[in-house]
Amino acid sequence: MGAGVLGSAVGMDKDAMKRLLRDAGIPIAKFITVRDVEASRLDFKKVVREIGLPLFIKPANLGSSVGIHKVKRAKEFLPAVRDAFRYDRKILMEECVTGRELECSVLGNDNPVASVPGEVIPKHEFYSYEAKYLDPEGARLEMPARLPPRVAKKIRELAVRTFRTLYLEGMARVDFFLRKNGDVLVNEVNTIPGFTNISMYPKMWEASGVSQAKLVDKLIALALERFKKERRLKTSFG
Ligand SMILES: Nc1ncnc2c1ncn2[C@@H]1O[C@H](COP(=O)(O)OP(=O)(O)O)[C@@H](O)[C@H]1O
Ligand SMILES: [Mg+2]
The missing domain is CATH 3.30.470.20 (ATP-grasp fold, B domain)
Incomplete structure (x- = not known):
């Protein structure tokens, strides 16, 4: 249907x-896609230069806002990335x-x-x-x-x-x-x-x-x- x-x-x-x-x-919105194999090369400062802060992190394939984080400070970045990767091998970072x-x-x-x-x-x-x-x-x-x-x-x-x-x-x-x-x-x-x-x-x-x-x-x-x-x-x- x-x-x-x-x-x-x-x-x-x-x-x-x-x-x-x-x-x-x-x-x-501006976005960056990151695969799990690229995660170790992630550079917070570079991401912020591209899409600004705050930013949103989300699994590529999901819904109901599961695994989605609004990142406002540097120290919130990696935990948010790790959590989003619990749900998918590919995540998005988006300008807020x-x-x-x-x-x-x-x-x-x-x-x-x-x-x-x-x-x-x-x-x-x-x-x-x-x-x-x-x-x-x-x-x-x-x-x-x-x-x-x-x-x-x-x-x-x-x-x-x-x-x-x-x-x-x-x-x-x-x-x-x-x-x-x-x-x-x-x-x-x-x-x-x-x-x-x-x-x-x-x-x-x-x-x-x-x-x-x-x-x-x-x-x-x-x-x-x-x-x-x-x-x-x-x-x-x-
Ligand atoms: N780039 C963004 N800027 C501002 N708010 C966002 C952004 N992305 C997601 N959100 C917030 O998170 C919620 C869920 O995100 P969304 O991309 O719709 O995923 P889902 O598929 O889980 O609904 C949105 O309804 C919105 O409130
Ligand atoms: Mg939605």
Whole structure:
């Protein structure tokens, strides 16, 4: 019902994802990828010169903010690197983006459409595992997000471009940062977004006039449409 093999893999791997977005000219935060075999050569000062401080460290393939650290001081750097490497053999270091966190739901195959954006307002230092799952008051959701129409439009356009660029199909949630100066950056995508009745993905559709029941109907229709197109392809030669 969601993305295929390539889109799912790209959607999981923040390194591959960001390279494709960068290639498409979609704005993202500055980042550096580090593999475990390169870890011993890491130079904190050099990293800071490139992406600044504070900075974020995260495993390339994960989610739910597990293994993610905001590093503000030199002494926090190596412990954060070590922890991120507990979860993946590849990690990302990113410039810290100050601003609002916005999300947008995308639905479709060849002609994807975007919902109205929603906003997540974490009550913690960032949208951490604790803010997401442990603290019932960890974050406030604003649906639709309070945005000037021009910014909302830009987010919806970028959400659709991101969806196409990353070979996504069916559904995905695209997450953004909005800087004070109005710059919009894509943070990441979620190809299997939360789907409970309090989750952002269905709630953003509800705020756009698509009920959860209607949404499930549409997802099934999109999956069937894709199945029919793929069934027509030859799978043997000769
Ligand atoms: N470069 C960054 N600048 C500022 N905050 C960030 C940055 N990267 C991650 N965060 C914070 O950490 C949270 C989780 O990071 P994210 O990249 O979305 O990983 P996950 O896949 O675990 O959700 C974000 O929602 C945001 O609050
Ligand atoms: Mg996230």
